[in-house]
Amino acid sequence: MADPAAQNEALRQLLAACAQxxxxxxxxxxxxxxxxxxxxxxxxxxxxxxxxxxxxxxxVNIWIHASKYSAALSAPMTWMTSIVRNRCLDWLRRxxxxxxxxxxxxxxxxxxxxxxxxxxxxxxxxxxxxxxxLADCLARLEAKQRQAVMLxxxxxxxxxxxxxxxxxxxxxxxxxxxxxxxxxxxxxxxAA
Amino acid sequence: MNYGRNPELIERLAAEYALGxxxxxxxxxxxRMVRESAAAARAVREWENRLGPMALAVREVRPHxxxxxxxxxxxxxxxxxxxxxxxxxxxxxxxxxxxxALLVAFVVRDPRFAPVPVxxxxxxxxxxxxxxxxxxxxxxxxxxxxxxxxRHSDELWLKPSGMQSIDxxxxxxxxxxxxxxxxxxxxxxxxxxxxxxxxxxxxxxxxQSLSDFPALAVSLEPAxxxxxxxxxxxxxxxxxxxxxx
Numbered sequence: 172m173a174d175p176a177a178q179n180e181a182l183r184q185l186l187a188a189c190a191q192x193x194x195x196x197x198x199x200x201x202x203x204x205x206x207x208x209x210x211x212x213x214x215x216x217x218x219x220x221x222x223x224x225x226x227x228x229x230x231v232n233i234w235i236h237a238s239k240y241s242a243a244l245s246a247p248m249t250w251m252t253s254i255v256r257n258r259c260l261d262w263l264r265r266x267x268x269x270x271x272x273x274x275x276x277x278x279x280x281x282x283x284x285x286x287x288x289x290x291x292x293x294x295x296x297x298x299x300x301x302x303x304x305l306a307d308c309l310a311r312l313e314a315k316q317r318q319a320v321m322l323x324x325x326x327x328x329x330x331x332x333x334x335x336x337x338x339x340x341x342x343x344x345x346x347x348x349x350x351x352x353x354x355x356x357x358x359x360x361x362a363a
Numbered sequence: 364m365n366y367g368r369n370p371e372l373i374e375r376l377a378a379e380y381a382l383g384x385x386x387x388x389x390x391x392x393x394x395r396m397v398r399e400s401a402a403a404a405r406a407v408r409e410w411e412n413r414l415g416p417m418a419l420a421v422r423e424v425r426p427h428x429x430x431x432x433x434x435x436x437x438x439x440x441x442x443x444x445x446x447x448x449x450x451x452x453x454x455x456x457x458x459x460x461x462x463x464a465l466l467v468a469f470v471v472r473d474p475r476f477a478p479v480p481v482x483x484x485x486x487x488x489x490x491x492x493x494x495x496x497x498x499x500x501x502x503x504x505x506x507x508x509x510x511x512x513x514r515h516s517d518e519l520w521l522k523p524s525g526m527q528s529i530d531x532x533x534x535x536x537x538x539x540x541x542x543x544x545x546x547x548x549x550x551x552x553x554x555x556x557x558x559x560x561x562x563x564x565x566x567x568x569x570x571q572s573l574s575d576f577p578a579l580a581v582s583l584e585p586a587x588x589x590x591x592x593x594x595x596x597x598x599x600x601x602x603x604x605x606x607x608x
Contacts, residue, residue, distance in 0.1 A: 194438070201431060206423035213424055215383075223430050230434045244408055249415030253381070256418075260383050260390070302416035309417075320382065324417050329386045352378040352410075359413050 182247035189237035197234055204248065205230070208255045215259040215327030225262055229255045246301070259327055308358035316351030319344055373403050381410035495569045497579040497604035501525075507600050508555075510538070510579060512569035514606070519563045519573075521555060527599065529583065531557040537584045538563060539594060540576030541601070549580065554588045579604045 182203065188196030205226065212222035212229075232254060240250055309317050319337065322328050328336060334344040376393050379385035385393060396403045499508040507526045512519045519538075526536065535557075539549040552572070553563040565572040580601035582594035589595045 197438075201434070205430070206425045207418070207421065209426040209430075210421040210424045211418050214421055223426060223433075226426055226430055227433050227437065231437050234434075234438055245412050246415070248418070249412055252415050252418040253411040256383060260386070264387065264390070301412075302419050305413065305416045321417070323382050323384045324414060325421065327383050330384050333384070348379070348382070348384055349375065352375075352382065355413065356378070 179246055179248070183242045186233075186237050186240045186247055186250075187242075189234060190240070197230075197237075200233070201230060204251060207248070208251060211252055211255050212259050214325055215256065216262060221262060222259075225255065225258050229258050232258075256327075263327060304359055305355075308355050311358055312351050312354055313347075316347045316354070319347040320351040320355070323348060370402070373400075373406050377403060377406035378410050380407055381414050493606060495573045495604060495606050497602055499579060499581060499600040499602035501600055506602075508581065508602075510604070512565065512573060514570045515568050517565040517568050517572065519552065519565050519569070521561045521563060523555070523559070523561075526581075529557075531586075533586050534596075535584055535586055535588055536581050536599075537588050537594065539580045539582060539598075540573065540604070541578040541580055542575060543577055548593060550576075551589065551592065552579070554584075555581065573604060574606065576604050578602060 182200070185196045185200040185203070189200060208229065209222060209226050212225045213219060216222045216225065229251070233251060240247065245253075309321070312320065315337075319333055322333055322336065330345050330348065331341060333348070334341040337344060373396075376385060376389075377397075380390065380393050380397070393403070397407050398404075493514045495510075495512045495514065497508075497510040498506055499510070500506045505525065507524060509522045509524075510519055511522075521538075529536070536555040538552040538555055540552050541547075541549050552565065555561060555563065578601060580594075580598050582589070582598045583596040584594070585596070
């Protein structure tokens, strides 16, 4: 695996080339990033066909809006991940999908390894300095807060889904999430 | 809700928006606010930057090839990267609705290319000879080269207009047929003589020599043309090649 800083720089250049309508650069951008972004989408949507549709929408949007990407404001992968996550969450808003999500069995899906119970994420996260800082700060949260925040991020669970999954009252879960986020902010602020 | 003057509320909503727990109408409302308020947009971006690195931990899953194919089909027509392989491959997919209109303008304006009256072109009839027409444009979309051949003729008529000027002692424009199949190699159709109106002698009648190519392209090559059988210089112009009845 290449040096993360070099990878970031390469992605920045590809996005800049996409903004200049370089379709070859777009092809390379897709080649480099699609597996990660597809992983993000599948994790949240839990259905490959939905994830494929979302991924299509997102790459078309990335191509169209590449000129809006600002390297000064966010890392390329963060920018693209946000596009995918937001699109996934919009997708889940479709009213006819609610039932599917509510009935989801824990751990029944092989692509649905639970982030909070999996040691992998922290190892992966130590690869870049941003990610290392985030991993350190996540590790300092209370276990319940960390689990709630990570489940929400990785699995796209809403407050009520978190409450059902964790078998805790809604209000309690909301408080964990809110406090977890604010502690993360404080921790990352001092780490930076 | 008016949260315009409540930075703490904005901060909390931005955090939950980025995390994904802000849902339903509240999410829609806040998304609208993010579009309208620089402060809200900044707060969301900061939270996305804080939480985004978590995505690195997600296991990669390679999407099926059909996803990339679908994305390419949905892209607005590309304007750049004319010398890229991806562009060459995609070109065949780009149909041009304006080619027919250009054909009419082309045929009408140049008597040599207009063996039939205009009304017959507008309403194709059995008397009209099917013909191949290619309309090549530059990166900005300006048409710079028209090519025309009757189906049974091996003569490809060319009418350049505004192709870049080159030193013809050292350089030459080479015309290529771009194959239908993805990844297929372009085939040289010949060198374009440096004249206002020119012809290229095709290897066979247009029905044989042009029917395989949904698009043509022009590359800049050293004098004498490409030695490799493939374009070696930049691909400057390209456009669809269509058969008209």
